[in-house]
Amino acid sequence: MAESRRTGAQGGAKRDTYTPETLLAVAVEVFLERGYDGTSMEHLSRAAGISKSSIYHHVRGKEELLRRAVSRALDGLFGVLDEPAARTGRAVDRLEAVARGTTEVLMAELPYVTLLLRVRGNTETERWAMERRRDFDARVAALLKEAVADGDLRADVDVRLATRLLFGMINSIAEWYRPRAGNAHDDAEVAGAVVTLAFAGLRT
Amino acid sequence: MAESRRTGAQGGAKRDTYTPETLLAVAVEVFLERGYDGTSMEHLSRAAGISKSSIYHHVRGKEELLRRAVSRALDGLFGVLDEPAARTGRAVDRLEAVARGTTEVLMAELPYVTLLLRVRGNTETERWAMERRRDFDARVAALLKEAVADGDLRADVDVRLATRLLFGMINSIAEWYRPRAGNAHDDAEVAGAVVTLAFAGLRT
DNA sequence: AGAGTAACCGAATGATCGGTCGGGGCAAGA
């Protein structure tokens, strides 16, 4: 069950041991299977192949693993807003770029984003994650509102409602999408389908 | 915090006490706020305004509350498939009726359906719920496949992918929809927006 | 008034929780 792990990204072949990052990858998989609250440190130690106490040599505790995971997801999502295609051009085109980019980030960082989407606000870390997620949603809602003002989106459906349904559709990908070995084709197809379905219905 | 509760549905005004049903309503609200695994019997007792041990007078335990909740949700969803509009006519129209009906059930039984959508399979009850949910999805997928065979849906998007995105959009409503006092208008608007957005993009 | 009972409670159960502690093994540099 325990897989081999490498220390760092650089070439230096060190010992075959855990780092916070490689341990995080294992932990997030377990979090997704059992839920964060349903996962004990005992579960994590078994999945990682080391003892419970050894985990504390690499990270401060269970909550730090959660914080690292959701931070990574949030960095990816906010990165989409900074891309050129999301910053220049008509609002409706920037919105489409954000929708496509969000879909791609969700698939590329699947476990981390999935975990972010499931936090409920029980701890301080979870509440912080939810707040940052609301910031992201607000940025997108502003973009969509701008597109409506340009007259590029249909007006017979409420703007807030459409935003929620659009990103609800995108976020729901996390519930079933599982990357395969040759994943480039899958990713493009899914992202394309999202944009096609959503914007064929949204555009005037 | 503890609200008043009535014993039964029939007219006889008995004592102001809990029944399994009224206790369930309280418990499900807490489950949604904190997550099932994140909710302790202590949390439930505080929310219900009775002691921890008193809960066991009404239900066998924590898991029975979960089972009652997801059963209610599943009954509602499968009920949609049995409605006349979902059983007669062209496949594409039945699919639209199922999409609209699912949306309405989701809003009418919001907390119960939301809970169903969040089970992860940690206990036997949760695995049973996931299995029945897969049955429902399979019924819908068959309907969508039939509609494609009729030539009523666009063929340039994969059928399975479209099914998942459509119901991902519908299920995501559980993440933000909160019923108001006069709810009839809200429900109709949301259900209408779902059908409009989805099928304007889906139809040939 | 007295009997019967549904609803409730405080206290305690063993199990499991996240986290701590002192020490052991092993590879690298001296």
Add this chain to the structure above:
DNA sequence: TCTTGCCCCGACCGATCATTCGGTTACTCT
């Protein structure tokens, strides 16, 4: 070969978990 420091371990901690138990209250029925 000896020291240093990283990685890991088993044993243990107080807290909290779901659940149980013996008993009390309060209402209904006769």
